[in-house]
Amino acid sequence: MSFFTFTGGVLNGLLLGGLYAITALGFSMIFGVMGLMNVVHGELLVLGAYLCFFISRALGIDPFLATLIVAVVLFALGYLLQRSVFNPVMDRGVEPALLSAFGLSIIAQSLFLFFWTTNSRSINTSYSQTGVQLFGIHLQVMYLISFGLSLVLIAAVHLFMTRTYLGKSIRAATQDPDTAQVMGINVKRVYSFTYGLAAATAALGGTLIGLTFSFVPSSGLSWLLKGFVIVVLGGMGSIVGTLVGAVLLGVVEGVGGAVMGTGYRDLIGLVIILLVLVARPTGLFGRAR
Amino acid sequence: MKNRKKLFQLAVAACFVLTFALAWSLPNVSRAADPKEIVVGTPVSRTGPGAPFGLYMEWGYKVAVDDVNKKGGIFIKKYNEKLPVKLILYDDESTPEKATQAVQRLILKDKVNALFSTGNPMNVIPCGMIAEKEGIPMSAAGVPVQAFLAGKPKAGWKWVYDIFFDELEMTKLQFLTMNTVQSNKKVALFTDNTPDGTIMGGLWKKTAPTMGYSIVVEGTFPVGTIEFGDMIRKAKEADADIVIAQMLPPDTIAMWKQMRSLGYKPKAAFFEKGGEPVEWWEANGQAAQGTMTAGFWHPALPYPGAKEHKERFEKDKGMAYSQHIADWYTAGRVMLDAIERAASLDPKAINAEMAKTNKTYEAGPIKYDKDHVFRMPCYMLQWQNGKVEIVYPPKLATAKLIYPLP
Numbered sequence: 001m002s003f004f005t006f007t008g009g010v011l012n013g014l015l016l017g018g019l020y021a022i023t024a025l026g027f028s029m030i031f032g033v034m035g036l037m038n039v040v041h042g043e044l045l046v047l048g049a050y051l052c053f054f055i056s057r058a059l060g061i062d063p064f065l066a067t068l069i070v071a072v073v074l075f076a077l078g079y080l081l082q083r084s085v086f087n088p089v090m091d092r093g094v095e096p097a098l099l100s101a102f103g104l105s106i107i108a109q110s111l112f113l114f115f116w117t118t119n120s121r122s123i124n125t126s127y128s129q130t131g132v133q134l135f136g137i138h139l140q141v142m143y144l145i146s147f148g149l150s151l152v153l154i155a156a157v158h159l160f161m162t163r164t165y166l167g168k169s170i171r172a173a174t175q176d177p178d179t180a181q182v183m184g185i186n187v188k189r190v191y192s193f194t195y196g197l198a199a200a201t202a203a204l205g206g207t208l209i210g211l212t213f214s215f216v217p218s219s220g221l222s223w224l225l226k227g228f229v230i231v232v233l234g235g236m237g238s239i240v241g242t243l244v245g246a247v248l249l250g251v252v253e254g255v256g257g258a259v260m261g262t263g264y265r266d267l268i269g270l271v272i273i274l275l276v277l278v279a280r281p282t283g284l285f286g287r288a289r
Numbered sequence: 290m291k292n293r294k295k296l297f298q299l300a301v302a303a304c305f306v307l308t309f310a311l312a313w314s315l316p317n318v319s320r321a322a323d324p325k326e327i328v329v330g331t332p333v334s335r336t337g338p339g340a341p342f343g344l345y346m347e348w349g350y351k352v353a354v355d356d357v358n359k360k361g362g363i364f365i366k367k368y369n370e371k372l373p374v375k376l377i378l379y380d381d382e383s384t385p386e387k388a389t390q391a392v393q394r395l396i397l398k399d400k401v402n403a404l405f406s407t408g409n410p411m412n413v414i415p416c417g418m419i420a421e422k423e424g425i426p427m428s429a430a431g432v433p434v435q436a437f438l439a440g441k442p443k444a445g446w447k448w449v450y451d452i453f454f455d456e457l458e459m460t461k462l463q464f465l466t467m468n469t470v471q472s473n474k475k476v477a478l479f480t481d482n483t484p485d486g487t488i489m490g491g492l493w494k495k496t497a498p499t500m501g502y503s504i505v506v507e508g509t510f511p512v513g514t515i516e517f518g519d520m521i522r523k524a525k526e527a528d529a530d531i532v533i534a535q536m537l538p539p540d541t542i543a544m545w546k547q548m549r550s551l552g553y554k555p556k557a558a559f560f561e562k563g564g565e566p567v568e569w570w571e572a573n574g575q576a577a578q579g580t581m582t583a584g585f586w587h588p589a590l591p592y593p594g595a596k597e598h599k600e601r602f603e604k605d606k607g608m609a610y611s612q613h614i615a616d617w618y619t620a621g622r623v624m625l626d627a628i629e630r631a632a633s634l635d636p637k638a639i640n641a642e643m644a645k646t647n648k649t650y651e652a653g654p655i656k657y658d659k660d661h662v663f664r665m666p667c668y669m670l671q672w673q674n675g676k677v678e679i680v681y682p683p684k685l686a687t688a689k690l691i692y693p694l695p
Contacts, residue, residue, distance in 0.1 A: 121572060263509045
């Protein structure tokens with residue numbers, strides 16, 4: 001194995017981490033703010049991919065433009081879901097909301113199958129199957145785009161959370177919902193907005209999945225598991241931690257794949273993650289609760 | 290004391306009455322009602338990674354049964370009348386657990402007279418074991434022959450039959466096709482860790498050197514892998530002109546995209562399983578032009594009804610055909626014909642007739658050997674402008690081989 005092959009694996013892994021971060025961001029936000037393990041997040045990603053696929057084809061527009069439309073649709077869907085399904089059960093402990101999410105996940109997969117069949121889909125553009133060479137190392141354009149977008153998105157969400165009134169309300173509701181409520185913050189509405197925002201990020205995540213890989217109705221589960229690993233690794237509730245965790249996972253998988261082979265990527269990645277968690281159980285940027 | 294005696298007497302009297310009542314009704318209960326229909330069933334992959342093939346399974350079996358029912362059913366001597374055929378299908382979710390549960394349910398609850406089969410060796414083999422144990426004949430298709438034989442019980446298959454290609458023949462086909470053109474004879478071999486991926490990977494590794502080819506890069510990975518950059522970079526570095534892959538459609542689509550993104554352009558690409566269904570072309574568009582997949586059926590083959598069978602599927606479903614419309618349909622027809630020849634619902638009689646099958650169907654001349662398999666001849670197919678064309682052997686070719694990949 002040459003230096004270029006190894007370095008290519010590591011670099012592409014690092015860039016792939018950007019895509020991982022975008023797909024995991026919504027999951028991280030909901031978990032951090034509401035403590036809800038949103039197991040329907042994978043299906044939101046897949047829904048984003050399907051909607052982008054069909055809208056971009058129907059309107060003849062670039063998938064990233066279609067994503068703007070999909071983001072609005074998914075924001076509205078997410079807002080409604082939180083308001084009508086999760087908010088009513090949030091006060092009754094963890095289990096009812098989790099079960100609701102499971103149920104929604106199964107319903108979503110069944111609907112995807114019903115409407116769109118089991119055929120694999122892929123979103124194709126002139127740039128989705130091209131690469132660039134950097135000092136002799138071949139990098140995939142989609143990975144570069146994903147990494148760039150992840151930096152922008154994470155920065156935007158971070159700024160939103162720290163510099164806007166709504167963002168501060170979300171943080172207040174995260175830290176102490178009861179006190180936030182007393183202080184005049186409508187916590188349930190904050191939760192609904194957060195879920196909508198998380199779903200909107202899934203629109204971009206789904207588009208990137210469709211452009212870079214392929215998807216079927218059941219693709220959501222593998223992305224949900226990836227997101228879970230990233231959130232735990234990065235620190236639950238930490239937006240920056242999500243990016244760092246995702247990039248770290250991408251790099252570790254890249255090294256593992258380059259050294260031991262593609263079949264061992266996921267295994268090596270998970271072993272390293274476990275070792276990190278043994279040393280730091282709250283994750284890289286998490287705080288003990 | 291007196292009350293206890295009375296209670297005992299009452300209980301004894303009640304027993305007599307109950308026994309008498311049962312005896313009175315026994316003639317009605319003991320004689321089971323004559324069956325109103327012939328029941329056949331199978332799990333099919335409606336969901337999960339095998340679902341792209343499940344569509345053809347389901348269509349093939351339904352059409353086979355419909356064809357029989359249009360003629361009024363099958364004559365059963367014992368009842369002196371034609372009985373319609375009822376087909377029961379359960380979703381196996383492409384997993385062996387669900388497939389075997391479905392077969393058990395079909396046998397124990399639905400009381401099937403015969404079984405068709407789902408696809409994929411990892412599902413069919415355990416289902417076949419149940420059929421063997423329960424003594425119910427099963428007509429399978431879509432299981433590569435060596436995988437089918439590798440999974441057989443110690444005494445061999447007695448109740449289960451298979452129609453599909455033999456991997457020994459299929460894994461030579463890529464090299465035979467490449468022998469008709471110039472290449473550096475270096476092969477990058479990528480297989481998933483399913484049973485047929487493992488078996489065929491092993492056969493390619495064995496066959497390649499005997500035919501003058503060398504496997505310069507090898508990659509094995511679990512189903513659902515999304516990132517193939519490591520293998521692709523190694524294949525590019527090794528300058529492999531030929532890629533041979535055995536993997537499912539979603540994984541193949543992801544890998545092909547990444548090959549193009551990483552600037553790896555082999556001269557020939559053989560995508561077994563993944564490059565077969567029409568969704569391969571639909572997902573890739575023109576990027577799939579020139580990719581190849583080993584085939585076992587084409588409507589241009591000289592089998593009676595082959596062309597019409599393809600047209601029937603396309604009219605029914607409004608989509609392009611797959612070669613799989615032939616094998617599962619034929620497996621269904623073969624079983625139904627066996628029931629017809631037996632003119633009986635007795636599993637042993639049906640099984641005996643299955644073994645005697647010797648007829649040409651849309652999939653070809655079906656005759657099982659002593660191992661209960663029929664080997665479908667293999668052809669190399671190539672995607673050209675949205676259609677698959679036979680490109681090898683040359684005498685059956687429907688189009689010229691596109692080489693190298695555009």
